[in-house]
Amino acid sequence: MRARIAIVAIVLTALLAGAGLYYTQVYAFYVQLDAEQAGGVQMVNKATNAPEDVPFDDFRAIDSDSSPLRYRACFVLSVDPERLADTYKPIPEAEPLNGPGWFDCYDAKEIGAEIEAGTAKVYLGVPNIHYGIDRVVAVMPDGRAFAWHEMNACGAAVYDGEDAPAGCPTPPEGLN
Numbered sequence: 001m002r003a004r005i006a007i008v009a010i011v012l013t014a015l016l017a018g019a020g021l022y023y024t025q026v027y028a029f030y031v032q033l034d035a036e037q038a039g040g041v042q043m044v045n046k047a048t049n050a051p052e053d054v055p056f057d058d059f060r061a062i063d064s065d066s067s068p069l070r071y072r073a074c075f076v077l078s079v080d081p082e083r084l085a086d087t088y089k090p091i092p093e094a095e096p097l098n099g100p101g102w103f104d105c106y107d108a109k110e111i112g113a114e115i116e117a118g119t120a121k122v123y124l125g126v127p128n129i130h131y132g133i134d135r136v137v138a139v140m141p142d143g144r145a146f147a148w149h150e151m152n153a154c155g156a157a158v159y160d161g162e163d164a165p166a167g168c169p170t171p172p173e174g175l176n
Helices: 002-028 081-087 108-117 153-159
Strands: 030-033 042-044 051-053 056-064 072-077 121-130 133-139 144-151
Touching (some): 081 121, 144 153
16 A cells, blocks of 8 residues: 555656646746837848848747746738848848747748748847847748747857857857
8 A cells, every 4th residue: 555655656746747847848938029019120231230120010029037048039020021032131041949838830851941942031139139149030031030049150169168159259258
């Protein structure tokens, strides 16, 4: 009888710990942001090499203080997607990161498939929004757009414990 009680206690403890871990990873650290809190939508202009505001509607975003890579946003651009390539800096290699399932406007598989097919175009939103992390914006032909944070070459090296490559800004104290 004591063995059964011990087994039940161990199983219940494992289930509670697993449920707590799942909740922590999927829900606990995310906060929903409005457009102002997220800094709006920006893309880097080819001519000035600086981010500039882009008009948008229907903005939804989430972020987390636990990682600079957890930002995700969905919105609709108020400009013709065909005209963006003439003005804004494209990113040739971009891969959308998965978001939590409950943030249903953002589907990394759909976005990735559209990028691979060449129907979605990806632009640099804000470089080094956090050290070594860029905000990127993917735009669908129908004007729907998505943003996420992606590690750049500077971040990839420094976060792996290596020296920053030439041309990178000086890493903040504690990262190098």
